[in-house]
Amino acid sequence: MNPEEYVLATGQEGADRLLIVQRVHGEDTADLFHRLGDLKGKRVADLGCGVGAISRWIASYVGESGSVWGIDVSEAQIEQAKQLTEQQGIKNIQYSVASAYKTGLPREAFDVAYCRFLLMHVREPERVLAEMYSLIKPGGWLVVEDGDFTTPSCLPPVREVDQVMELYRLAGASQGADFEIGKRLHRLALETGVEETQARLVQPAYLRGIEKRLPIWSLQEATPYLLKNSLATQAEIDHIQSVVERVIQDETYLMTMARMTQVWGKKPQKA
Numbered sequence: 091m092n093p094e095e096y097v098l099a100t101g102q103e104g105a106d107r108l109l110i111v112q113r114v115h116g117e118d119t120a121d122l123f124h125r126l127g128d129l130k131g132k133r134v135a136d137l138g139c140g141v142g143a144i145s146r147w148i149a150s151y152v153g154e155s156g157s158v159w160g161i162d163v164s165e166a167q168i169e170q171a172k173q174l175t176e177q178q179g180i181k182n183i184q185y186s187v188a189s190a191y192k193t194g195l196p197r198e199a200f201d202v203a204y205c206r207f208l209l210m211h212v213r214e215p216e217r218v219l220a221e222m223y224s225l226i227k228p229g230g231w232l233v234v235e236d237g238d239f240t241t242p243s244c245l246p247p248v249r250e251v252d253q254v255m256e257l258y259r260l261a262g263a264s265q266g267a268d269f270e271i272g273k274r275l276h277r278l279a280l281e282t283g284v285e286e287t288q289a290r291l292v293q294p295a296y297l298r299g300i301e302k303r304l305p306i307w308s309l310q311e312a313t314p315y316l317l318k319n320s321l322a323t324q325a326e327i328d329h330i331q332s333v334v335e336r337v338i339q340d341e342t343y344l345m346t347m348a349r350m351t352q353v354w355g356k357k358p359q360k361a
């Protein structure tokens with residue numbers, strides 16, 4: 091891990107949560123990639139790839155003639171990513187442990203540089219975006235998506251569900267991250283110099299199912315960090331958790347996930 095502390099769990103513990111993240115957001119991510127046109131045979135860099143849930147989907151989307159290179163700063167995440175990729179017999183992905191600020195990947199070598207739920211975790215998203223831009227071939231795509239964690243809630247509203255997200259944002263803010271980055275992602279992307287930029291907002295919601303548990307899992311994973319930094323007491327967390335658990339079990343409550351901002355634009359062709 092780099093000196094920037096990551097609020098959530100990594101390795102096996104984090105893998106389970108990230109596979110649920112993919113169930114919740116994967117469909118919208120696939121929709122985003124479909125908007126880029128035919129990517130068969132293309133080369134994609136996936137920064138902050140976690141356990142590779144989306145890298146593996148992209149690998150199938152670009153086909154065997156294409157390839158994905160996933161990087162993550164966490165060795166534990168990359169270890170999980172490699173294991174899961176091998177188990178699934180996927181051959182066109184390579185992974186490395188690297189910082190998104192300085193990936194070490196070849197310059198202007200990728201048709202797409204992509205990240206999801208990475209920029210909200212880093213202190214200097216502009217620097218990560220500049221690195222992504224430098225990886226893209228002229229005419230290639232910069233593709234980013236990230237959340238605004240003021241938007242997850244439930245309908246009708248329940249105070250404790252909102253408190254989960256307040257604590258989650260507090261944990262992020264205390265380590266210099268921006269869990270509301272979705273609000274300014276389009277501007278950050280535009281500042282890189284991409285052209286023909288487009289943006290879209292999407293927000294999944296669930297009445298039932300394992301996906302509805304995602305907010306409570308995020309709280310559970312952030313709990314050690316919240317306690318260690320005196321951002322909440324165990325009694326407060328226990329109360330919130332028991333109320334949110336009841337909301338999850340009750341199909342009359344619609345749990346809304348983070349609203350995602352998706353932005354994509356092209357690196358200009360050289361004159």
Ligand SMILES: C[S@@+](CC[C@H](N)C(=O)[O-])C[C@H]1O[C@@H](n2cnc3c(N)ncnc32)[C@H](O)[C@@H]1O
Nearest residue numbers: 108138139140162163164167189190206207211
């Ligand atoms: C919430 S996960 C998202 C994983 C994956 N993109 C997804 O959507 O399923 C964020 C990932 O970013 C990684 N990360 C955080 N800071 C990073 C940095 N500076 N460079 C590279 N990876 C980083 C974490 O280790 C973690 O695996």
